[in-house]
Amino acid sequence: MKLLVVAIAAVCALHAGCASAQPAPPFPPQRAVDDRTLVLNGQGERRVFPIGLVYLAALYVENRTASGEEVLRSPGPKLVELRFQTGLSESRVRTSFTDSLRSACPAPCQLTAQIDAFVLGFPRMNERDVVVLAFRTAGVDVTINGQPVD
Numbered sequence: 001m002k003l004l005v006v007a008i009a010a011v012c013a014l015h016a017g018c019a020s021a022q023p024a025p026p027f028p029p030q031r032a033v034d035d036r037t038l039v040l041n042g043q044g045e046r047r048v049f050p051i052g053l054v055y056l057a058a059l060y061v062e063n064r065t066a067s068g069e070e071v072l073r074s075p076g077p078k079l080v081e082l083r084f085q086t087g088l089s090e091s092r093v094r095t096s097f098t099d100s101l102r103s104a105c106p107a108p109c110q111l112t113a114q115i116d117a118f119v120l121g122f123p124r125m126n127e128r129d130v131v132v133l134a135f136r137t138a139g140v141d142v143t144i145n146g147q148p149v150d
Helices: 003-015 068-073 091-106 112-118
Strands: 030-033 037-049 052-061 080-085 130-136 139-144
Touching: 030 052, 030 080, 037 080, 091 112
Parallel strands: none
Antiparallel strands: 030 037, 037 052, 052 080, 080 130, 130 139
16 A cells, blocks of 8 residues: 555656646637537546546537537537646657547447547647647647647
8 A cells, every 4th residue: 555655656746737736717608610609518627547637628519418429410510629737748648549539439440540640640748738629521620729730
């Protein structure tokens, strides 16, 4: 038990996510994509042991719904915003996104090549970085701190 406590303390000393930080401002109730108003459908947080709080996330859609199926089927634009609360290395960011996306699309997933290409655009994430994924009819636009990701 003591070894576990020491290990957690050592990891916390290396990661800013264990330190208390200023609370993030709330997500706005509306966002726009392609001149269409989207409403905040939900928000949550991603915690990873032993780091703690990694990011806050919000999902915006045209019409609020409690159904994930409806969100995926809806043809209109969608927007996801991630507000990082701790820094992550480039490899940790890519591994985390790959694992999350692949768990949402289990084998035999038809999107494996697209997932791999998507995560290659992500650099190291720093505390307070903001990632926005705008899902449009023509594809997905990704920005980090307002700068487009190729």
